[in-house]
Amino acid sequence: MSLLQQLTSDMVTAMKKRDKETLNVVRMLKATVQNEQIELGHDLNSNEEIAVMAQEYKQRKESLEEFEKAGREDLISQAKKELAIVESYMPKQLSKDEVTNIVEGVINELNASSMKDFGKVMKSVMPKVQGQADGKLVNQVVKEQLNK
Incomplete structure (x- = not known):
């Protein structure tokens, strides 16, 4: 199953569960993957999919670090949840x-x-x-x- 198919499936599941947080993150990820496909002009291979997810993960990790520096507890918890969702689509991280x-x-x-x-x-x-x-x-x- 391609990443795009997985995201679509997870989006439907989140809608059925009425899980707005997960739904919003999955929608953003799906849009990012689709935009990358449009930009490249072809379906993404697994390495390109990983690169897109790694970029999304990096952006959220950097945001989390900034929120922690600023002491924004409300945004820290949201960023951690988003980070966990994005991480679920990435390969296992090396130690x-x-x-x-x-x-x-x-x-x-x-x-x-x-x-x-x-x-x-x-x-x-x-x-x-x-x-x-x-x-x-x-x-x-x-x-x-x-x-x-």
Whole structure:
């Protein structure tokens, strides 16, 4: 089942349950996927679907961080709920240890030894963890590994 079909099915389920919060988030996600399809001019493949969901997840995570800085409790709970719904459509997120193992493998493969190789390492790691790890985490792990 494609992501678009899943979103449509979940939208119908949320309507039947009269779950307005879930319905609103699923509608936004579906609209984003459809807009991306229109922009690209074809149905999205699984990597493109993951990229769209990762972008949506990142936006909500950043919003949550801003709301926490501002002390907006009313918006924090809403952002957390939205984040959980978006997360349900994403692949399982990798732990820091799993990301570290991938980064170490890439560093060994590229014979990277210093921060000068940072760009090459990131360029090789990101496609392997696309949608499964936050870019900030990957960036942090690569810096830690190259500074050993």
